Amino acid sequence: MPKVKENCGVVGIYSLSGKNVVPMVFDALRALQHRGQEAWGFAVPNKTPFKKIGLVSHSSSEFKKIAQEYASPCVIGHVRYSTMGTSTLENAQPLKVKDLCVAHNGTIANAQELSNLVGGCSFTPQSASDTLVAAQRLVSLISENGDMGKALSILKNEMVGSYCFTFISDDNSVYAARDPKGFRPMVLGHKKSDDTYIVTSESAAVTAVGATLQRDVVPGELIKLSKTGMESEIFSHDTSRAHCSFEFTYFAHPSSNMEGRNIYLSRKNIGRFMAKKFPIFDADLVIPVPDSARPAALGYAQELGVSFDEGLLKDRYSKKGPLRSFIEPHQSDRVEINRWIIPISEIIRDKHVVVIDDSLVRGTSSKAIIKALRRSGAKKISMLITYP
Numbered sequence: 001m002p003k004v005k006e007n008c009g010v011v012g013i014y015s016l017s018g019k020n021v022v023p024m025v026f027d028a029l030r031a032l033q034h035r036g037q038e039a040w041g042f043a044v045p046n047k048t049p050f051k052k053i054g055l056v057s058h059s060s061s062e063f064k065k066i067a068q069e070y071a072s073p074c075v076i077g078h079v080r081y082s083t084m085g086t087s088t089l090e091n092a093q094p095l096k097v098k099d100l101c102v103a104h105n106g107t108i109a110n111a112q113e114l115s116n117l118v119g120g121c122s123f124t125p126q127s128a129s130d131t132l133v134a135a136q137r138l139v140s141l142i143s144e145n146g147d148m149g150k151a152l153s154i155l156k157n158e159m160v161g162s163y164c165f166t167f168i169s170d171d172n173s174v175y176a177a178r179d180p181k182g183f184r185p186m187v188l189g190h191k192k193s194d195d196t197y198i199v200t201s202e203s204a205a206v207t208a209v210g211a212t213l214q215r216d217v218v219p220g221e222l223i224k225l226s227k228t229g230m231e232s233e234i235f236s237h238d239t240s241r242a243h244c245s246f247e248f249t250y251f252a253h254p255s256s257n258m259e260g261r262n263i264y265l266s267r268k269n270i271g272r273f274m275a276k277k278f279p280i281f282d283a284d285l286v287i288p289v290p291d292s293a294r295p296a297a298l299g300y301a302q303e304l305g306v307s308f309d310e311g312l313l314k315d316r317y318s319k320k321g322p323l324r325s326f327i328e329p330h331q332s333d334r335v336e337i338n339r340w341i342i343p344i345s346e347i348i349r350d351k352h353v354v355v356i357d358d359s360l361v362r363g364t365s366s367k368a369i370i371k372a373l374r375r376s377g378a379k380k381i382s383m384l385i386t387y388p
Contacts, residue, residue, distance in 0.1 A: 007081045008036045008103075008105040008106075009035035010032075010200065011032065011076065011166060012074075012077075012174040012199045013028065013075050013198045013199075014074045014196065015073040015194055015197075016196070016227070017194045017196070020072065021074065021075050022044065023063065023067045024075075024196070024198075024209045026060075027208045027209050028209050029078075031208035032202060032253075033057075035079055036079035038080045039053045039079075040055070040077070040078065040079045040092070041080075043075065043077075043094040045072065046170050049093075049094045049095070049101055050066065050070060073172070075174075076103050076167065076174060078094055078104075091129055094168075098139050100167055101168045102131060102134075102166070102167050104130075104134065106161060106163035107161050107162055108130035108134055108159050108161040110159065114133045114134065117137055117140075117158065130161070134155070137158065141154050149222050152222055152235040156179070156180060156235065162184050162244075164217075166199065166200075175223065176222070176223045176225075177221070177235070178219050178220070178221055179220070180219050180236035182220075182241050182243055183243065184247075185258045185259075186200070186217040187199070187200060187202065187214075187215065187217060188214045188223065188230075189203070189209075191209065191211035191212070196209075197230050198211050199217060199225070202258070204256045207255065213257060216258065216259060218234070243258075246387060248267065254267065264295050267292075268298060270296050270386045271295065271299025271302075271356065272300065274300055274384055275301075276303065279304055280352075280354050280382050280384075283304070283353075284351035284379075285307050285309055285311065285347070285348075286300055286301035286307065286308050286309075287310065287347075287348075287355055287356070289312060289341070289358070289365060290310075290313065290341065296358065297356035310344070311343060312341050312342065312344070312355075312369065312372075313341070315341075341365070343373055349377035350377060351380075353373060353379075353380070355369065355370075355381060355382070355383045355384070356386065358386050359387040360388050370383070
């Protein structure tokens with residue numbers, strides 16, 4: 001079976017004023033880049049989806065030409081951190097099935113089983129896409145039932161896993177759906193100046209396009225954006241929730257708001273809690289592992305009254321330095337990123353350093369950082385993890 005991972009970013013935009021929103025999807029996807037670095041893409045009605053390997057910013061010189069070629073008042077987009085399948089353009093999203101394009105954030109755990117309901121020919125270990133299987137099954141259910149909401153109410157009982165979907169149809173409608181448990185985040189925003197709606201993984205993308213956050217999309221909710229405006233229906237009345245706590249410690253952008261909470265302040269409060277639960281009174285210095293752990297480290301230092309400083313810096317001019325190691329698909333790439341976390345010896349030398357990191361998943365970062373701190377002359381190293 002293919003290796004399963006976790007995360008992506010999705011967006012759907014619809015302008016009731018008829019404005020070309022393709023330039024907006026570029027801004028939204030750049031604001032979601034922290035959720036996926038492997039590939040990106042977008043789709044408009046009646047055209048093949050546009051997809052590229054790499055970062056959104058790598059194609060910035062082409063934005064004007066692309067926006068003119070794909071001009072549309074509605075669009076969906078995606079940044080990819082693969083959950084299944086290899087990092088190829090074929091597996092990049094959005095994907096198109098008949099007259100429906102789909103972008104997906106989440107993981108369908110029973111994709112192999114689901115593929116049997118669509119003929120069993122879409123899911124192989126070599127070219128595996130849980131998104132494609134789900135989309136094919138959804139299109140089949142829409143054909144049978146004539147309604148997106150009804151189709152999702154059936155599909156939710158067939159699928160095992162997490163999902164936030166954005167869809168765009170060739171009849172110029174944008175849809176967004178969040179799974180009944182609310183495992184992955186999704187929010188709704190509106191830009192009053194040109195009457196444009198945006199539904200996306202994080203409020204950072206809402207802000208990036210100049211819109212105002214309205215609310216979280218309710219778990220089990222389907223939103224439709226079309227020329228008649230915004231419509232909402234509930235396709236699942238399950239009231240149990242299973243929000244992913246990793247969003248609050250690592251995945252989400254610190255400026256985003258989820259479930260009524262700001263991510264930066266939540267991380268800072270986690271640091272304050274750790275200081276009460278695990279105080280290290282003989283510490284000389286608290287430093288974060290850049291970048292996600294910075295708010296927690298600051299909260300920890302403030303609560304204990306210990307000095308806070310930036311003892312580790314990312315080399316943002318290296319090829320891999322600005323990227324996030326956890327969401328890189330290959331171990332060699334993750335190691336390369338961590339090579340470019342640089343210690344500042346003058347701050348670290350002869351001190352008991354408390355290092356705060358946001359998470360411990362593979363240990364790739366932690367091993368490299370501890371070795372670097374030792375080489376830089378730290379007298380003692382203590383490490384605390386906000387999400388072990």
